[in-house]
Amino acid sequence: MTINYIPELKYSDYQDLSEQVHFQSTEGKIWFGEQRMLLLQVSAMANFRRELVNSLGIERAKGFFLRLGYQSGLKDAEMARKLRPNSPDSQMFLVGPLLHSLKGMVKVKPMQLEVDQESGHFYCEFEWIDSFEVEACQTELGLMEEPVCWSLLGYACAYTSSFMQREIIIQETSCRGCGDERCIIIGKPAEEWENAVEFKRYFQADPIIEELYELQSQVSSLRKCLERQEGQYYGIGQSPAYKKVCKTIDKAARGKVSVLLLGESGVGKEVIARSVHLRSERADKAFVALNCAAIPPELIEAELFGVEKGAYTGANQTRLGRFERANGGTIFLDEVVELTPRAQATLLRVLQESELERVGDSRTRKVDVRVIAATNESLADAVEAGKFRSDLYYRLNVFPVQIPPLRERLEDLPLLAEHFLQKFHLQYHKRTLGLSDKALELCLHYAWPGNIRELENVIERGVILTDSNETIGQDALFAVFPKTGNLRGDRLNADGALVQATDTETSTGWLTQIFEKNVSMDAVEEQLMRHAMELAQQNVSQAARMLGLTRPALAYRLKKSGILGDSGAA
Numbered sequence: 059m060t061i062n063y064i065p066e067l068k069y070s071d072y073q074d075l076s077e078q079v080h081f082q083s084t085e086g087k088i089w090f091g092e093q094r095m096l097l098l099q100v101s102a103m104a105n106f107r108r109e110l111v112n113s114l115g116i117e118r119a120k121g122f123f124l125r126l127g128y129q130s131g132l133k134d135a136e137m138a139r140k141l142r143p144n145s146p147d148s149q150m151f152l153v154g155p156l157l158h159s160l161k162g163m164v165k166v167k168p169m170q171l172e173v174d175q176e177s178g179h180f181y182c183e184f185e186w187i188d189s190f191e192v193e194a195c196q197t198e199l200g201l202m203e204e205p206v207c208w209s210l211l212g213y214a215c216a217y218t219s220s221f222m223q224r225e226i227i228i229q230e231t232s233c234r235g236c237g238d239e240r241c242i243i244i245g246k247p248a249e250e251w252e253n254a255v256e257f258k259r260y261f262q263a264d265p266i267i268e269e270l271y272e273l274q275s276q277v278s279s280l281r282k283c284l285e286r287q288e289g290q291y292y293g294i295g296q297s298p299a300y301k302k303v304c305k306t307i308d309k310a311a312r313g314k315v316s317v318l319l320l321g322e323s324g325v326g327k328e329v330i331a332r333s334v335h336l337r338s339e340r341a342d343k344a345f346v347a348l349n350c351a352a353i354p355p356e357l358i359e360a361e362l363f364g365v366e367k368g369a370y371t372g373a374n375q376t377r378l379g380r381f382e383r384a385n386g387g388t389i390f391l392d393e394v395v396e397l398t399p400r401a402q403a404t405l406l407r408v409l410q411e412s413e414l415e416r417v418g419d420s421r422t423r424k425v426d427v428r429v430i431a432a433t434n435e436s437l438a439d440a441v442e443a444g445k446f447r448s449d450l451y452y453r454l455n456v457f458p459v460q461i462p463p464l465r466e467r468l469e470d471l472p473l474l475a476e477h478f479l480q481k482f483h484l485q486y487h488k489r490t491l492g493l494s495d496k497a498l499e500l501c502l503h504y505a506w507p508g509n510i511r512e513l514e515n516v517i518e519r520g521v522i523l524t525d526s527n528e529t530i531g532q533d534a535l536f537a538v539f540p541k542t543g544n545l546r547g548d549r550l551n552a553d554g555a556l557v558q559a560t561d562t563e564t565s566t567g568w569l570t571q572i573f574e575k576n577v578s579m580d581a582v583e584e585q586l587m588r589h590a591m592e593l594a595q596q597n598v599s600q601a602a603r604m605l606g607l608t609r610p611a612l613a614y615r616l617k618k619s620g621i622l623g624d625s626g627a628a
């Protein structure tokens with residue numbers, strides 16, 4: 059059944075609907091049929107709307123309100139069918155618009171309505187007068203750029219679709235919320251709308267959660283990045299050997315226990331000491347580092363514990379020692395084995411009693427300093443040799459941590475290299491493309507006797523010698539190619555098996571010979587070509603492949619050097 063004219067809705071139209079409303083105030087409930095309802099201030103809704111728009115953006119907020127209306131519309135379509143089971147379609151359908159009015163949301167003025175449940179035909183054109191959403195928008199958000207009657211629209215879509223048992227889309231073609239004279243809605247089946255797909259997206263579950271998870275993971279990776287920078291290359295490393303060290307250090311960091319760092323020179327002991335400090339409760343206090351081997355033995359006591367004016371010739375003024383400067387914080391003593399016997403005795407007293415006297419002073423001063431010591435040599439051996447006090451050794455050795463050399467954690471080398479690349483890119487204001495594959499491979503086969511410090515120097519050299527946007531090659535990395543002894547001499551043989559390379563087989567071996575015998579470059583080239591031709595049984599194409607040349611290029615060179623006559627070869 060189709061009707062094209064609808065009279066203005068009258069009070070009597072509402073009667074069966076308004077009878078459904080029950081205030082059960084003593085129970086704290088309002089009912090509409092079997093649905094529990096709420097009386098909510100428009101101003102509160104307006105405020106909430108503004109907050110959603112401001113925090114989620116218009117598109118997302120629009121989706122929320124469309125879906126809010128949608129849920130409500132579904133319920134009401136069910137009620138319409140129950141309330142007016144025997145009415146003509148249009149009368150039954152009008153329950154929806156009437157309910158909109160009854161709930162105080164908007165006054166609906168039907169302009170055109172064609173509804174036929176049996177054939178599925180539907181078309182409507184209504185005016186919405188005094189929409190609460192226009193009001194809410196105007197008070198909180200001002201004039202918008204697009205129609206604003208979002209939840210009303212969601213309601214209308216759900217209600218109509220459910221009523222018609224097919225997908226009907228209602229859209230607002232003009233809206234007072236965006237400056238139009240009237241709010242006009244048009245409804246028709248989804249397939250008759252060009253923008254149906256776009257519009258239906260508002261009704262899908264919002265992917266905001268996934269976006270939040272994505273952001274969350276970004277935040278945590280940025281945080282990790284910051285932590286790394288704080289502790290510099292403490293934390294850079296995934297090798298089991300290094301992870302074990304980090305775990306041990308994390309345990310030691312809290313508290314005041316002395317830590318003894320053991321390991322070769324250049325493994326990053328000072329950086330690790332600093333990380334222990336940064337992870338302790340003393341993080342905001344001083345961190346003082348001293349290499350005991352760098353101070354002349356006769357001055358070490360004054361340097362560590364301070365000196366009173368006139369204590370000895372040249373002591374012109376009173377000076378604080380490193381311990382007093384580190385008060386409340388941490389002191390890092392590298393190469394602690396170099397301490398003089400007297401300095402060892404004073405250090406022991408600081409550790410036991412937390413007090414010291416400056417050189418040439420009789421006053422005792424309290425200090426609260428955590429000691430982290432480090433050594434390349436075995437302290438136990440030094441004790442054995444009578445060079446180091448055993449009581450001090452036991453005092454320092456409470457928490458020993460062995461830091462592995464770089465060659466035992468080569469898996470970490472690419473990460474460390476990347477770290478230093480970034481550092482030197484900043485320092486030298488350039489951006490290279492990083493290490494070439496060959497250069498990286500060379501690094502991974504080198505024994506790194508100078509450990510991380512050596513790697514840092516090598517990368518710095520590479521960055522200096524390489525222009526921006528170029529790859530750092532092996533020549534830029536190493537001034538002299540690593541000695542054979544330092545190279546792990548594994549190579550692949552013709553069958554693809556890993557074999558130990560002999561000295562003469564490795565590159566530097568024969569290069570040395572060439573220089574020693576004063577052979578010219580041309581002669582080297584000629585020798586290479588002759589050998590290749592021999593191996594290839596005079597087949598030029600095959601020899602060219604072995605030498606990494608094209609056939610014409612090799613043929614040209616062969617002729618030029620007289621190996622091959624004009625007659626040519628296979």
Ligand SMILES: [Zn+2]
Pocket residue numbers: 186189192205206207230232233234235241242
């Ligand atoms: Zn509107």
